[in-house]
Amino acid sequence: MAQGHGGRARSRGAGISAVRPATLRIRVAGSSSSIPRPGRACSSYIVQSAETAIVIDVGTGALANLRMACEPADLDAVIISHMHADHFLDLVPLRYSLKYGQRRRATPLPLYLPPGGERTMRRLVSAFAPEIGGDFLDDVFDVVEYRPDNGIVVGDMHIRLALTHHWVPAFAMRIECESVVFAYSADTSPTESVIEIARNATLFCCEATLGLHDELYEPRGHCNAAEAGLMAAQSGAHGLLLSHYGSEWSAEQLIEGARMHYEGPIYVADDGNDLRL
Numbered sequence: 380m381a382q383g384h385g386g387r388a389r390s391r392g393a394g395i396s397a398v399r400p401a402t403l404r405i406r407v408a409g410s411s412s413s414i415p416r417p418g419r420a421c422s423s424y425i426v427q428s429a430e431t432a433i434v435i436d437v438g439t440g441a442l443a444n445l446r447m448a449c450e451p452a453d454l455d456a457v458i459i460s461h462m463h464a465d466h467f468l469d470l471v472p473l474r475y476s477l478k479y480g481q482r483r484r485a486t487p488l489p490l491y492l493p494p495g496g497e498r499t500m501r502r503l504v505s506a507f508a509p510e511i512g513g514d515f516l517d518d519v520f521d522v523v524e525y526r527p528d529n530g531i532v533v534g535d536m537h538i539r540l541a542l543t544h545h546w547v548p549a550f551a552m553r554i555e556c557e558s559v560v561f562a563y564s565a566d567t568s569p570t571e572s573v574i575e576i577a578r579n580a581t582l583f584c585c586e587a588t589l590g591l592h593d594e595l596y597e598p599r600g601h602c603n604a605a606e607a608g609l610m611a612a613q614s615g616a617h618g619l620l621l622s623h624y625g626s627e628w629s630a631e632q633l634i635e636g637a638r639m640h641y642e643g644p645i646y647v648a649d650d651g652n653d654l655r656l
């Protein structure tokens with residue numbers, strides 16, 4: 380990734396570094412926290428290597444952005460960090476895309492849900508598509524609940540998971556491909572397990588839901604920008620991508636918050652970012 384003083388990551392196809400061949404390509408399909416910023420979607424990231432393409436989280440509104448960046452039928456897997464709407468709700472239109480879209484798959488798309496996630500998903504579907512029942516999902520998805528201790532392997536990507544500190548069981552991810560590491564905090568307040576999952580990562584994508592709030596209550600399940608910077612520093616990550624934020628603060632303010640603790644390059648995610656690691 381290009382070094383620099385950071386800034387809002389350039390959007391709509393302009394990568395932070397498009398100069399050298401990349402091992403991993405990260406495209407941001409959703410960077411909002413639970414209330415989508417105007418014209419933006421909730422959490423979703425396409426992670427792509429030369430031979431593998433996965434999506435981490437498919438939050439509210441993300442499918443429209445995903446479709447700008449990739450053909451959903453060509454994905455190798457979808458992995459959901461936790462069962463909050465801003466991380467999984469667009470699995471519903473993704474299902475329609477896979478079922479009725481112009482491109483169809485020969486085999487179901489592996490859908491990795493956190494422990495307990497399958498029951499949540501099937502209850503949701505049964506509320507609006509009871510006549511289709513289980514087939515609503517199983518027609519197009521191979522639904523699997525991952526075992527966090529075992530990790531996940533998809534093609535040439537090795538994914539480690541770690542329980543975060545959040546309101547429901549949520550899992551941070553460490554995606555390794557060759558010597559490149561993309562780490563993703565999911566939703567969390569500062570916690571050792573997330574620092575460990577981001578250890579020496581090439582890029583650490585960390586939530587900054589609480590922006591510049593510094594009157595921090597307990598218990599809570601989110602970070603402010605300063606805490607995201609502190610976790611990045613403690614992990615030794617080589618770059619920090621702030622994400623999962625609302626409309627209250629500018630990118631410059633979020634960077635300023637994270638800069639209190641972190642000296643490396645800091646970027647603020649936006650929908651359409653195209654990053655090369």
Ligand SMILES: [Zn+2]
Pocket residue numbers: 461463545549566
């Ligand atoms: Zn959450």
Ligand SMILES: [Zn+2]
Pocket residue numbers: 412413422463465466566623
């Ligand atoms: Zn969230």
